[in-house]
Amino acid sequence: MGFQKVARLADIPKGGGLRVRIDEIDVGLFCVEDQVYAMENRCPHAGVPLSEGRLEGCVIYCRSHGWDFDVRTGFRPGESDGFPIPCFPVRIEDGDIFVDIAQPNNLGRRRRPPPAED
Ligand code: FES
Numbered sequence: 001m002g003f004q005k006v007a008r009l010a011d012i013p014k015g016g017g018l019r020v021r022i023d024e025i026d027v028g029l030f031c032v033e034d035q036v037y038a039m040e041n042r043c044p045h046a047g048v049p050l051s052e053g054r055l056e057g058c059v060i061y062c063r064s065h066g067w068d069f070d071v072r073t074g075f076r077p078g079e080s081d082g083f084p085i086p087c088f089p090v091r092i093e094d095g096d097i098f099v100d101i102a103q104p105n106n107l108g109r110r111r112r113p114p115p116a117e118d
Pocket residue numbers: 043044045046047048062063064065066067
């Protein structure tokens with residue numbers, strides 16, 4: 001699998017995201033200061049596509065109930081622990097965007113389950 005071409009840089013709207021389908025995964029592409037970030041496109045609250053939200057800086061606000069996520073990390077702002085939305089590596093070549101969904105950037109940062117009680 002590896003990196004797959006999914007869109008053109010010019011296709012990503014300012015202040016929002018671009019929804020693309022990569023194999024069976026719905027992915028949102030977000031542009032922040034000339035960097036592109038790819039994040040699974042499903043809000044964990046009720047499944048609304050996050051690419052339809054409002055992007056302010058590096059934070060996407062879900063259009064449905066306003067939950068917010070940092071598109072660089074998949075975490076809610078100010079959080080660095082817990083269960084981030086999967087984010088994927090991105091490459092840009094001559095205005096084409098390539099994403100590798102096989103290697104999420106951030107899933108190794110999930111919280112470990114609490115120790116079992118005696
Ligand atoms: S569906 Fe995203 S905040 Fe409710």
